Amino acid sequence: MPGATIVSRDWDDVAEGTPLSTGLGTSAQGQELHEPLRGWASFSATFRVMFKEEGRKSIEFAKKRQIVLFPLLLTLITALTTVGLQFLVGDSSAQVADIEQKTFTWGELRFALHLPLLMFSLGMGTFAFIGHDAIVHRAGTKNYLLAAPALQPLPNSVAHFAYFIKDLCFYVMLILSPVIAGMGLGILLETFNGVNTPLEWSSLPWTWLAMIITLGQGLAFAFLGSALWMRGRPYTIFGPLAIVAFGVAVGLGQVNLDGVLWGLYVQSNQSPLIAVAALAGCLTIGLLASALIIDDFDVSVVQREEMFVPIYNRLGFLGDGEIRLIVAKEFVDLFRSGSIKKMTVSYAVPLLVLLGMAWLVDFAEAPIPINLLSYAPFLGFFGFNFYSWLTILDSPEFMNGLPLRVPQLIRAKVIVYFLATSWISLIFIVLMAWQLDEWTSLPTSIIVMFANSIYIVALTAFLMGLRPNKAIFDASVMIWFWIGTVLPLLGLFLLSFTQGDVSLYGNWWERASQDGLAATSAMYDQSMVEQGYKGMLAISVCLLGASALLWKLMDRRWGKAEFSN
Amino acid sequence: MVDSEAPLVMANDMAKKYGDFIALHPLNVEVHAGEFFGVFGPNGAGKSTFIKLLTGQLRPSKGQIEVLGVDAVADPQKVKANIGIVPESESPPSFLTPKEFLEFVARLRRVEDIEAKVEHWLDWFGMDEKRDTMCKDLSKGQRQKVMLAAAFIHKPKLLFLDEPFANLDPIYQRKCRQWLLDHVKDGGTIFLCSHVLEMAERMCNRMAIINDGRVLAAGTVKGLKKNEQETLEDVFIRLVGRSIEDVEREEKASETNEGSEEE
Numbered sequence: 001m002p003g004a005t006i007v008s009r010d011w012d013d014v015a016e017g018t019p020l021s022t023g024l025g026t027s028a029q030g031q032e033l034h035e036p037l038r039g040w041a042s043f044s045a046t047f048r049v050m051f052k053e054e055g056r057k058s059i060e061f062a063k064k065r066q067i068v069l070f071p072l073l074l075t076l077i078t079a080l081t082t083v084g085l086q087f088l089v090g091d092s093s094a095q096v097a098d099i100e101q102k103t104f105t106w107g108e109l110r111f112a113l114h115l116p117l118l119m120f121s122l123g124m125g126t127f128a129f130i131g132h133d134a135i136v137h138r139a140g141t142k143n144y145l146l147a148a149p150a151l152q153p154l155p156n157s158v159a160h161f162a163y164f165i166k167d168l169c170f171y172v173m174l175i176l177s178p179v180i181a182g183m184g185l186g187i188l189l190e191t192f193n194g195v196n197t198p199l200e201w202s203s204l205p206w207t208w209l210a211m212i213i214t215l216g217q218g219l220a221f222a223f224l225g226s227a228l229w230m231r232g233r234p235y236t237i238f239g240p241l242a243i244v245a246f247g248v249a250v251g252l253g254q255v256n257l258d259g260v261l262w263g264l265y266v267q268s269n270q271s272p273l274i275a276v277a278a279l280a281g282c283l284t285i286g287l288l289a290s291a292l293i294i295d296d297f298d299v300s301v302v303q304r305e306e307m308f309v310p311i312y313n314r315l316g317f318l319g320d321g322e323i324r325l326i327v328a329k330e331f332v333d334l335f336r337s338g339s340i341k342k343m344t345v346s347y348a349v350p351l352l353v354l355l356g357m358a359w360l361v362d363f364a365e366a367p368i369p370i371n372l373l374s375y376a377p378f379l380g381f382f383g384f385n386f387y388s389w390l391t392i393l394d395s396p397e398f399m400n401g402l403p404l405r406v407p408q409l410i411r412a413k414v415i416v417y418f419l420a421t422s423w424i425s426l427i428f429i430v431l432m433a434w435q436l437d438e439w440t441s442l443p444t445s446i447i448v449m450f451a452n453s454i455y456i457v458a459l460t461a462f463l464m465g466l467r468p469n470k471a472i473f474d475a476s477v478m479i480w481f482w483i484g485t486v487l488p489l490l491g492l493f494l495l496s497f498t499q500g501d502v503s504l505y506g507n508w509w510e511r512a513s514q515d516g517l518a519a520t521s522a523m524y525d526q527s528m529v530e531q532g533y534k535g536m537l538a539i540s541v542c543l544l545g546a547s548a549l550l551w552k553l554m555d556r557r558w559g560k561a562e563f564s565n
Numbered sequence: 566m567v568d569s570e571a572p573l574v575m576a577n578d579m580a581k582k583y584g585d586f587i588a589l590h591p592l593n594v595e596v597h598a599g600e601f602f603g604v605f606g607p608n609g610a611g612k613s614t615f616i617k618l619l620t621g622q623l624r625p626s627k628g629q630i631e632v633l634g635v636d637a638v639a640d641p642q643k644v645k646a647n648i649g650i651v652p653e654s655e656s657p658p659s660f661l662t663p664k665e666f667l668e669f670v671a672r673l674r675r676v677e678d679i680e681a682k683v684e685h686w687l688d689w690f691g692m693d694e695k696r697d698t699m700c701k702d703l704s705k706g707q708r709q710k711v712m713l714a715a716a717f718i719h720k721p722k723l724l725f726l727d728e729p730f731a732n733l734d735p736i737y738q739r740k741c742r743q744w745l746l747d748h749v750k751d752g753g754t755i756f757l758c759s760h761v762l763e764m765a766e767r768m769c770n771r772m773a774i775i776n777d778g779r780v781l782a783a784g785t786v787k788g789l790k791k792n793e794q795e796t797l798e799d800v801f802i803r804l805v806g807r808s809i810e811d812v813e814r815e816e817k818a819s820e821t822n823e824g825s826e827e828e
Contacts, residue, residue, distance in 0.1 A: 002570060004602045004771045006594040008780040014578045014591040014627050024631040027571035028647070029598045031722045033633060034675050036646035045672045049658075049665060056660040056699065139654040142701065145669075150622055151655060152673050153646035295641060297622050298583075 036153035046154060046162040050145050054166055058174075058470070069475030071178035078179045082186025085109075086196050107268070111257070113207075114214045114264040121218025123385075124167070128226035128293060129342070131160050133392075136299050140395045150297040161290035164223055168216055176215065180208045206270050213275065214263030216282030224289040231292060247352075307332050318415070322404055326412035327419075333393045334420065343389045347382060347421055351428040355435065372429075372438040373496035373536060376448040377489050379425050379432075383457040387417050388468040396466060396563040406561040407554040410461045414551075417457050425449055444536065448492060451540035451547075458547040459484045465558050466565045491539050498532025572597050573723055573754050574619060578628035581614050581778075588614045589778040591627055596756055598722075601749045603757045603769035607805055611778040612758040613653050616727045619756065620650050633723060646674055649716035653727040653758075657711045659701035663692050666700065667714055674719040686714035690737070705732040713741065724748070727758045742768060762797045776805050 037045060131146050138147035146163055149156040183204055190197045225243075228235035249255045258265055262278040312328035334340045390413045399409065429449055433442040463481055464471040471477045574596040581589040589611045596602050606612050617623040619630060621641025630637040637644045657666045664683060671679040687696050690710040700708055709732040716724060724745070730738045745755055746768060757769065765772045765786055773783035781804040782789055789800050 002572075002595075002597055003785070004594070004596045004600050004773075004783075006592065006604075006773045006780050006783045008775075008778075009578065009591040009593070011580065011582075011587055011590055014580065016627060023636075024575040024577055024629055025571055026573060026575045026631040026634050028633040029571070029573060029722070031633065031647070033635070033643070034646050034719075036642040037673050037675065038642075042673065045669065049661060049669045052665065053658060053660045060660070138656075139652075141656070142659045143656045145658045145661070148658065148669075151645070151650055151652060152670060153642045154673055155642060296624065297617075298624070 038155070038158075042154055042158045043162055046145065046148075046159055047166060050162050050166045051169065053145050054170055058170075060470070070478065071174055071181075073475045073479065074175065074178040075182040075185060078182025079185035079189065082183050082197055082199055083189055083195050085186075085198055110264055110267055111261070113211070114261045114267075115257075117211060117214045117263070118218045118261060121171070121215045122222045124171070125164075125219035125222030126226035127160055127163055127167070127219075127223045128230045128289070131156070131163070131293065132230060135297055137395070141397050142395065149295065156295045156297075157290040157293045160223075160227075160293045161286060164219060164286045164290065168212075168219055171215055171219075172212055176208060176211045179211070180204055183207065206267055209275055210263040210267035212263070213266050213278045213282060214261060216279065216286075217262050220282045220285035220289065224285050224292070227289040227292040231294070304336065307335065322408050323412050323415065326404070326409055327415050330390065330393070330412055330416045331420075334390075334416065337393055339389060339393055340420070343386055343420075344424065347386045348424055348428075351379060351382065351424065355428060355431060371496060372433055372436050372441045372445045373448060374493055375432055376429060376445040376496075377452045377492040379429055379449045379453070381452060381456055381485070381489065383417055383421065383453050384460050384468070386421055387413065387457050387460050390416060391466050391468055391565050396565060399563040404563075405555075406465065406558045406563060409563065410465055410554055410558060411551065414457050414461050418454065422450070422453070425453060444533070448536055448540050451543040452489070452492070455488070455543035455547045456485060458550040462550040462554055462557060465561060466563070488539055488543055492536055495532045495535045495539070498528050498535075570597075574632050574756065576619060576628060576630045579618055579625050579630055580627040581611075581618060581623060582626040587778055589618065592780060594619075596754060598754050599749060599752055600771060601745070601755045601757070601769045603759065603765045603772040604775060605759060605762060605765055605772060605801065606775040607760060610760075610776045612760075612775065613727055614778070615775070616650075616725050616756065616758050620648060620725050621645055622650075647721060647723070649719070649721040649724040651712055651716045651724070651726045651729045653731070655712065656708045657700040657715065660699055662697045662699055663687060663703070663707075663711045663714070664696040666711060667718055670715045671718050676719045682718055686718055690714055706734060706737075709733055710737065717744075722752065723754045723756070725756045728760075729757070730761075730764075762801055766797055774801060774804050781805070 036042070134144045134146040135150055138144075138150060146159055148154055149159050183199060184201075186197050187199055187201060187204075189195045225239060228239055246255070250257065250260075258268065262281065266275045266278050308328055311331045312324065315324050315327055318324035318327060334343070396409060426446070429445055430442070433439050433445070459481065460468055463477050463484075471481075572595040574594065576592060576594045578591040578593060579589070580587070580591040592615075604612050604615055614623065618625050619632060619637065621630075621632075621637040621644045624638060632644045633647055635643045635647070657663065661669070664687060667683045667686060668679055671682055676682055687693055690713065692707065692710055692714075695703060695707055700711060703711070709729075713729065716726075726745075730741060733741065742764075749755055755768075757764065759765075769786060771783070771785055772789070774781045774789070782800075786797065790797070791800075791803075
């Protein structure tokens with residue numbers, strides 16, 4: 001029997017590239033070779049275990065009780081909203097005639113249902129990035145089935161398609177179905193309590209189907225975008241350009257949004273044929289996206305210049321404690337992982353949308369008293385996403401062996417968030433001031449924006465610690481988060497109506513109460529402006545105080561936790 | 566017709582580069598049926614890259630790779646379907662139980678009588694009590710056992726093992742070693758990567774020592790030694806070029822230099 005042989009050659013002695021395969025003459029030595037599972041067979045084998053895996057992943061953080069509470073909460077909120085629909089669409093004795101001018105139309109409500117759903121699913125569907133992260137981190141403490149193709153005879157494309165379908169099913173189960181159940185509950189209340197709700201039983205299946213289509217569309221498009229992005233140039237250049245062009249086209253009214261939102265179109269037309277075509281369209285795009293995923297399991301081995309000490313030296317203002325060390329480490333993670341680009345873009349996109357809204361509202365001279373101070377709280381709101389990204393950059397489990405505590409890491413992440421994003425928010429608020437020509441409100445807006453920004457991230461960090469992505473299905477956390485964010489945001493938003501161009505909007509609230517969207521102003525009250533201004537500053541100071549309190553309480557809540565994300 | 570001379574594994578100028586870093590210089594390798602071939606080297610020598618290239622886990626920057634008559638670059642899935650791989654540091658999926666993971670792997674590999682095979686390997690590795698525990702809650706050694714069972718479950722003729730016993734206790738190290746030796750006796754072939762030289766002495770009939778992505782020497786274990794007195798550790802240090810003493814000497818020299826510069 002001939003023995004094994006092995007020899008090396010110099011790199012330059014061998015031509016670049018993989019030569020055309022001519023066969024090297026190896027043999028299976030009589031062993032019958034199996035064909036790997038492909039197509040439907042490999043999809044079904046993978047999907048089943050992935051579904052199980054997802055269930056356990058969700059339950060791990062939220063525990064069994066909360067995983068049930070979250071859909072229940074959604075059901076209850078939707079039931080209440082359904083009961084309140086009569087006031088929104090004007091189908092109530094409380095409303096007067098001329099309904100269309102004073103309330104929303106069904107079309108507007110449907111649009112308000114589908115657009116946020118699409119935005120949500122676009123944010124959740126970047127499966128190519130998720131898959132890449134799973135493969136890169138498969139040697140870490142947590143490994144997922146999405147990384148299985150690296151080792152098992154399973155095409156990466158099949159694993160990604162199974163992940164897409166699994167996520168779609170989970171969102172339908174945990175979000176869309178409870179929402180529909182809530183609508184059903186709302187209609188039932190009509191029967192038992194004489195509440196008047198304009199929603200019909202017959203519209204529920206169509207609403208459910210239409211929402212699934214919108215969700216599927218968002219997930220599929222985000223999946224396609226991420227798959228193209230992972231293939232590098234030219235997609236990384238033309239992709240963002242196409243998105244910007246599309247946004248401009250929408251802004252200029254060149255695109256019919258009813259056609260863009262497939263689910264909305266299906267709900268409006270209620271044609272089974274269109275519904276099937278739209279569903280097939282979502283699946284086809286998902287399939288196309290998964291076909292674009294390549295079997296690349298490279299984890300680059302790249303040598304880098306020292307970055308830790310230079311960053312650490314620049315952070316002298318943080319003192320000499322552990323926080324400074326952790327912040328420096330987090331910044332190294334942020335730059336080295338390449339996430340800084342993705343995160344900056346994901347942080348800036350919602351701000352761009354707000355800027356676009358400011359432009360549209362200003363351009364259209366809409367009778368809505370929105371001004372610079374109305375946008376300021378929302379500019380600070382998007383810290384949640386950025387903080388979530390920060391928590392999944394790297395596994396923190398190695399810190400369990402170091403003389404560090406979880407609250408220190410959480411605080412360090414909040415600091416990193418503030419240092420990495422505050423300049424972006426500042427640029428946007430200045431751009432908005434320029435757009436709306438409201439320079440006098442700029443200093444107050446900056447205070448409101450930063451107070452909100454710090455507060456939202458402090459609240460997120462306090463409630464969700466190192467696992468904000470998993471906390472989304474934890475009802476108890478989400479209730480507190482909802483209360484903690486919506487109340488101050490709403491307060492600031494409403495008070496902002498007392499500011500800006502008050503000669504036009506002075507008594508908007510009173511008029512809006514009477515005339516709905518057709519409201520116009522008629523009088524101007526200086527004392528209301530002053531009170532509103534003081535109120536906004538008072539809320540901002542309270543938010544900063546609350547942030548300081550949460551910062552202090554971080555030790556109590558997370559002091560005994562272990563490093564794990 | 567079976568060509569008994571034909572190798573099971575062959576790579577022609579197989580090489581891997583990450584940016585400017587050459588992880589593995591162009592390398593020609595042939596492994597034949599019935600061999601227990603070991604690749605040894607210090608940490609970061611390129612051993613894992615070597616095994617990942619041969620098993621279709623990585624695409625080479627240069628060269629051709631063929632395993633069991635299948636082009637590993639063009640059809641890595643078919644290669645993976647017909648071999649067994651035990652990776653160095655990868656764990657089974659965290660949220661599946663050992664039983665579920667083995668069922669999944671067996672299904673992907675078209676194993677017949679899945680339930681019996683899964684039971685057999687869970688029992689063989691002493692994992693009966695942990696069969697329904699999620700893998701994230703297992704110890705490192707138990708996770709390693711699951712990965713070994715996943716590689717053995719379809720009883721592949723050709724096995725690629727990367728530091729397979731790193732986390733196993735001595736009892737299961739011995740049990741696995743014996744199983745692998747029996748497997749080779751029965752006509753199986755094993756390609757092993759490790760830095761534990763004792764494994765070469767005990768198991769391999771041929772071995773290679775690599776460092777900095779290059780093969781320094783290859784042959785039988787006995788053939789690599791200069792004389793009867795030389796141990797495999799001596800061979801390793803001689804070839805790799807640095808011993809603990811060398812490192813200490815270099816450190817002392819650099820400290821002395823720094824001291825004289827300061828003066």
